[in-house]
Amino acid sequence: MITRTEVQFKAFQHKIVYSKPIFLIGSCFADNIKSKLAYHQFSVKANPFGTVYNPVSIANQMSTIIQKGNCDLSRIVQRDDLFYHMDYHSSFFAKTNDELALLLHQQIDESHVVLQKASHIFITLGTAWVYSYQKDQKVVANCQKMSANLFTKHLLSIDELTNALHWIVDLISDFNPTAQIFFTVSPVRHIKDGLEENNRSKARLLESIHQVINHDSTHYLPIYEVMMDDLRDYRYYQEDMIHPSDVAIKYIWNKLVDAFMTKETQQLMNQAGKIQAMKLHKPFDKDGASYQSHVQKTEKMQEEWLQLIKTVNEKA
Secondary structure: OOOOOOOOOOOOOOOOOOOOOEEEEEOHHHHHHHHHHHHOOOOEEEOOOOOOOOHHHHHHHHHHHHHOOOOOHHHEEEEOOEEEEOOOOOOOOEOOHHHHHHHHHHHHHHHHHHHHHOOEEEEEEOOOEEEEEOOOOEEEOOOOOOOHHHEEEEEOOHHHHHHHHHHHHHHHHHHOOOOEEEEEEOOOOOHHHOHHHHHHHHHHHHHHHHHHOOOOOEEEOOHHHHHHHHOOOHHHEOOOOOOEOHHHHHHHHHHHHHHHOOHHHHHHHHHHHHHHHHHOOOOOOOOOHHHHHHHHHHHHHHHHHHHHHHHHHHHO
16 A cells, blocks of 8 residues: 655766765755765855845856856945845844955855866755845845835746746856756745745746756756655654754655765765764763774774775776
8 A cells, every 4th residue: 555655866867976066055955965965075065155045046146156256235234233245144244344245255266166166056946935125126135134114025927037047057057067957946835925825936936947957957856846745744844844854854865865876975975974973972081092092093984084085086
C-alpha cells in the first residue's frame, strides 16, 4: 500500500565537486543548504547581502555582483542612528554611510570572485509580492522596519517575473558560461500576506520559472513539491508551522546529495563529516591529555583529508 507521494529528483549530469565553488542566493533554503555544504567543507557562498525573497531584488543584486557596480547611495536610509540600504537585508547596517558602503563593496568583491568560478548556482524564489519605496518608486529587498506608509505593495505579473529571471540567466550566462543554474521555489508560506495571496504568489513564481528554464544549463529543482506533497504533514515543520523542520531539511539534503554527488564525492563528504563531528566535540577538560590527543588526531585527519582533496582536484 502506497501511503505517500514521493518526489524524485533526477540525477543531474553536471555534478558538484570539491574543486569548484557553489553559490546560493534567495530565501532561507539557500542558507539551509549552504550550512550543509559548509559542514562537509565545500567552497560555498550564500546570500552575501542576507536573505532576499523576490526575483527583482535578486536580479538587482546579481547585476551588482557580476558587474561590480557601485551601491546606489541614494537608497541608504537612516533608522535609530544606524544606516541601512533598501536593496539589501537589515543584517547589513553601519553607523555611517561610508562604513555601510565599504561593507557592501567587500561583499560584492568576494561574491564576484565566487560567481566567476562557480559550477552550480542555486536561486530560491520566496515571493512575487514586492514593496516599492514611494520615494523612488523602486522595489526594495527589505523595508528595514520603516513605516508601512512609506511603501506600496503589489503582486508582480508573470511578465515582470519572467523578465527578471531572464535577466538573471543572461547575466550569469555571459559572466560564467559553464555554470549550471538551478531555480527553486521556497516552500515557506508567507501567511502574513494571507493564504490565498501566498498561493497566487507561488503559482506565479512556478509559472515564470518554467517559462525560463531550458534544461541545458538552466533547471528547476522541485523543493516546493517535496514539502507540499512528499512531506505534507505538519510534523515536518517547525513549531511556527511555516518553516521546514530539521528532519525535512535533512530529507531534502539527502535527495540533493543523491542527485548531485558522485559516489566518490559522497565518500569524501562522509570523511569531512567525521572530521567536523570531531571538531565539535566538547571536552570535560580541554587541557587534559586525552583531549589534547583528540585535537592532534583531528588535525592530522584534516591535513590528510585536505591532501586527498588536492589530489582529487588535480585529477579533475
